[in-house]
Amino acid sequence: MKLITNSSNKNFYNQFTSLLQSCKAFYFNVAFINYSGLQLILNDLKKCEEKGVKGKVLSSTYLNFTDEKALAKLREFDNIELKVFDCYSTSIGFHPKAYLFEYEEEYKVLIGSSNLTSSAFKSNIEWNIKTVLKKDDLFIKELFSDFNSLWSSSIDVSEEFLSSYKKFKTEQKSIENFSFKQEFKLNYMQEKALQKLDFLRNNAENKALVIASTGIGKTYLSVLDIKQFNAKKALFIVHREDILISARKSFETMIKDRTMGFFTGNKKDINCDFIFATVQTLNKYYTKFGKQEFDYIVVDEAHHIASKSYEFINKYFKPKFLLGLTATSNRTDEVSIFDYFDDNVACDIGLTEALDKSLVSSFHYFGIEDIKELDYENIDLNNIKKLSKFLMINKRVDFILEKMNFYGFSGDKRRVLGFCASKEHATFMSEEFNKRGIKAISLTSEDSIIKRENSIKKLQSSTNELEVIFTVDIFNEGVDIPNVNTILMLRPTNSSIIFVQQLGRGLRKNSDKEFLTILDFIGNHNRAYLIAIALMGKKRFDKDSIKLSVNNNFANFPNAYIIMDEISKKRVLAQIDSENFNTLKYLKEKFLEFKNSLNLKTTPMMSDFIHYDEYINVLDFISYSKSYEEFLCKVEKNEEYNRVCEDENFLKALRFIQGLLPIKRVYEFALLKYLILNESINLKEAQNYLTKYLINVSKDTISHSFRFLNEEFFDSAQKQRVLKLVFIKENTLYLTVDFKRVLEDKLKKEFFLDSLNYGLIRYEKEFGNIDYGLPFLKLYEKYNMLNIAQLCNFEKIHSSFRGSGFLKYKDDFFLFITIEKDKFTKGAKYQNAFLSKEIFTYSSKPSMSSEKGDGKRLVENKKFGVKLHIFVRKFSHVDKKVQNFIYLGLANTQSFENNKPINLKLKLDTALLDNLYEEFTKVIEEE
Known part of the structure; x- marks a missing residue:
């Protein structure tokens, strides 16, 4: 039983x-x-x-x-x-x-x-x-x-x-149902963002950015923060007039004591308290308002803020607070959106987090083996003309309809978005569906905005016959069709980012549907594994975690059902096994996929990857090439990049900064950013500046960070590899002459600031502004041994803070445990294993005795007041790349036996999460 x-x-x-x-x-x-x-x-x-x-x-x-x-x-x-x-x-x-x-x-x-x-x-x-x-x-x-x-x-x-x-x-x-009106209840995103917005303003910041998918409450968030701010006069700016109407309705449901009006081509209510304006009209008539007339300005679709039509916001208006709302952080006009908001990100919610917190509709994804007539063996997925012709066959249309009818949909009317390979493919599909009695149309970028909007209205209508819209180059981002209940993926997945963007078009919660149905027709192409990477997002640790999820029907998704047929599942698993995620070929493909999927005309900077780090990690490029800019020289034809990378001092400085990523404490990067902009910083200035990032700022850690940047904890080899960036004089940090000389080049300075901004923004996403104490460790975060030296404020050479799985600093012991032994792992005779979610076995260093020294303190840690910090990884290397350890918190020795080594049973203070327990204990059965 x-x-x-x-x-x-x-x-x-x-x-x-x-x-x-x-x-x-x-x-x-x-x-x-x-x-x-x-x-x-x-x-x-x-x-x-x-x-x-x-x-x-x-x-x-x-x-x-x-x-x-x-x-x-x-x-x-x-x-x-x-x-x-x-x-x-x-x-x-x-x-x-x-x-x-x-x-x-x-x-x-x-x-x-x-x-x-x-x-x-x-x-x-x-x-x-x-x-x-x-x-x-x-x-x-x-x-x-x-x-x-x-x-x-x-x-x-x-x-x-x-x-x-x-x-x-x-x-x-x-029959009218009983209803009871309750107060508006904050969702996870709104609660998180409001806290951060309040924190930022308390530290004299006057702008911030919110990045979250369509339909999870960004507009309501702006209303709530305007109330929290107690703005007397506010301006809400959008790029489409139809959005204004819904935005105003959101405000009216929550604010009753303010007048509200429109500022558009047809109407200019300039004397109202809250004004809802289109950017097109405001761009022509903004001087009708005073520069400081608005306490609070909201910019919807804020990724457009760098474009010419939004220039007046930055040059004319001087609000007390500026809030940007967007579903994407894509740059425009070669400028990062983060720059416009002083790198203040109030929240950045990705798909897996939105699903975990029930912010979006649940979905049922079915990965279906495509018809046998489609053999992708000799098909170039980037040759759109050939791919489209390949897909445009009647037998496949019948197969797609058969599967649509078999799986059905949620709701009273089928409302479908079908994503095709090309405009020709979309036209073909709509014509064939209409021949078979299903009302369908194709929509592409060639169609007018009016036609697109009318088509969307027809699809959403309960009485209109339109059931399916086939599209190719629109609807990937930003389009809101709340009651779409079916998504058809009709071309091979060649980009995990585009896959998720298309999936997201149906994820808005709506009373017309209980769930979204996704039918993905998976062929035998060699990129099918991208589906698993896209669906896993941040839930993946390594190849094994992806394979576990595929085998387990993605059980670790609480709000989604992901089902692949056996042939598709085996194909995906085989591709994951065979693919090396650390070759230049793979990394170049990922880079170009990212650039093309976002339609970036310029080379992406590091900060452009932040919102998409569930699917692509820019640190993989750095790991391969020592710096992102050196990776760009390998994959982009750009004379300017080649020029800056010829400067040895530039590379030495860049490698040092990017080699610290992802940062585990914010101090060094914040100090460097301040220094680049101001050239010096003293202890008091540092403490004031760091309050932007942390609730509690430690003076001891500031001093340690000064000394870290001054290379006091570097060994001789490290000092040769990196450029000295700073020096200390009378408790003040200054830029060195060599580093200032490098920064005289505008492009080099831009690269350094981008690296620092990436580190700071990513840190905020992963750690927030919480003080985790000393050592500064967060549960389930990834670390390496050198991180621990920095986070303990270790005052000796940090490279000496290494060991065979055992480190100590005062009364803190750090146990680094590798579960699966391989050819890279020293001491493969050690037996480390989880017996339950709380109990695991651990073998000490061969020299340790339970009767004296560190061994005695280890086996009787409670008696001696020793804290045992546990770090675990499954493999030491994956695809020849060293893996970091996951911090599992504190543990205590429960029992022990033997000497030299000592075999211990340890009990975690915090029981392992189910998915981590499975990760560390389940063996993937090879076919």
Whole structure:
């Protein structure tokens, strides 16, 4: 007997589908079946039908919760008998949740709290028991006796029943439901951003940027912060007039004591408290307002702020606070958006975080093996003309329609966005769909904005016949179609970023849909693994973590179901295995993919990668080439980059700065940025400046950072490799003559500031402004041994702060543990393993004895007041690249045995997260 719950590495769904795939018959007795749950097992039910595995499904009309659409779909299967228990005729409630799977000699039974719904499968708090019973077991006989009794007294699901039930449910919906008006409740993004905005203003900052997907409450956030700021007069700027109307409605629902007006081509309400303006009109008439007239200005779609049409904001208006809202941090006109907001990012929410916090709609992704006639073996995915011709075949259209009809959708009307390879492909698809009786159109950049907007309105309408929009070069970002319930990926994935952007077009929450359906037609092209990378985002640690998630149906996504058929799954896993993520060929492809997917006309700077670090890590380029700029010289034809990289001092300085990335404390980078802009900084100035980044600023750590930058903790080899950037005189930090000379070159200075900004903004994303104490360690963050020397304020040469998995500083012991031994790992005879989420084994250094010195303090750490800090990695190297350690917090020695080495059992203060436990303990089975 086994308890089945939903967690980040296991769930009821995986148990359920495993049994359904292997049984010889099945019997379901379940109160509620809705389409969100049924859709997720359609593939398995189809396989049962093909194998001749028969089933009986009994549900009910209890509380009208069972979907008529789900029952209708079940009736399509020839191998399934379907009945419902009529709760209204009998006046009896019906609430069982039992699933019986028959095998040759036994039954495997799931019984507990889970209905056949998507939330019960994976995200709800559910308790279910799995048990295995012989066919002559008394309990099994009792179950079937009761099931057969209920079955005989239930109704066959006929067309007549479905029609009657649907009509009844429709009439029930038309009755006005009870509602209770509650105060507006902040979501995760809004709460996080409001706290940071308040912090920034308390430290004299007057502008900030919010980066978050469409539909998760950025406009409401601006209303809330304007209230928090207590602005008397505010300006809200957009680039499209239709956005103004919805923005004003958002403000009116929350602010009742201010007048509100428009400033557009047709209307100019200049005397209102809150003015909603289009940038086009404001650009012509901004002098109608005083420079300091607005306390607070909001710029929507703020990634456009560097363009000429927004120039007046920076040169004319002087608000007390400027807030930028955007779904992307893409640069325009060769200028970083971060520069315009003084690198103040109030929040930056990516897809995986938005899903984890339920900020977006849940989705059901189906990776489907494409038709066998499509062989990508000799197809260049970048040759769009050839690829389009390859995809434009009628058999594939029929296959796509077959899968659309099979999987269905959430809601009353199908609303589809189909992403194609080219304009020709989009036109072909719309024509073929119309021939088959499904109203469709193609939309591309050649179509007018008016046509695009009218088409979107038709798609959203419940009465218009338009069901599908096929597109290629629009809708990747920024377009808001709330009730889209189906996304079709109709070309091979060649960019994880574009894949996620397209997926995001359907993720806005909306009452017309319960979930988004994504149908991705995966061929045998050699880039299919990008899908897994895109879907994993920051949840991946290395290749193993990606493979674990693929094998586990991405169980660690609480708000999404990601299902690949077996052929697609094997193809993705094989590609992940064979791909080396650290070759120049791979890194160059990733770089060009990034540049092309964002339509960047100029070379991306490091800060351009920050919002996309779930999918591409600029530090991989640095790791390969020692600096980002040297990597650019390898992949871009640019004489200016080649020129600056000929300067040895420039490279020595750049390698030092970028070699510290990702930074684990903010002090050094903040001080360097201040120095580049001001040439000197004393201890008091440093303390004032650092309050922008941290709640608590440590004077001791400032002094240590001064000395670190002054190279006092560098060994002789390090000093030869890097340029000395600063010197200390009378407790003041100054730039050296050599570094000032390098900074005289405008492009070189831009590169240094970009490196520092990247480090500072990424640090804020990962650490916020929290003080983690000394040593400055955050749970589950990644570290190497040299990081620890810096974070302890270690006052000796930092390269000496190394060891064979064991370091110490005063009463802090740092244990660095590699789980899987390989040819790179010294001391492969050590046995380190997790026995549970709290208990793990650890072998000390061979010289340690439990009777004296560090060994005695280790085995009796509580008695001696020693803190044991635990750092773990699974492998020392992946694709020949050294892996960092994950900090798991503090532990205490529970027991020990033997000497030289000592074998210990340690207990973590904080139990491992489910996904980390799986990462460290589960072995990937090779095919």
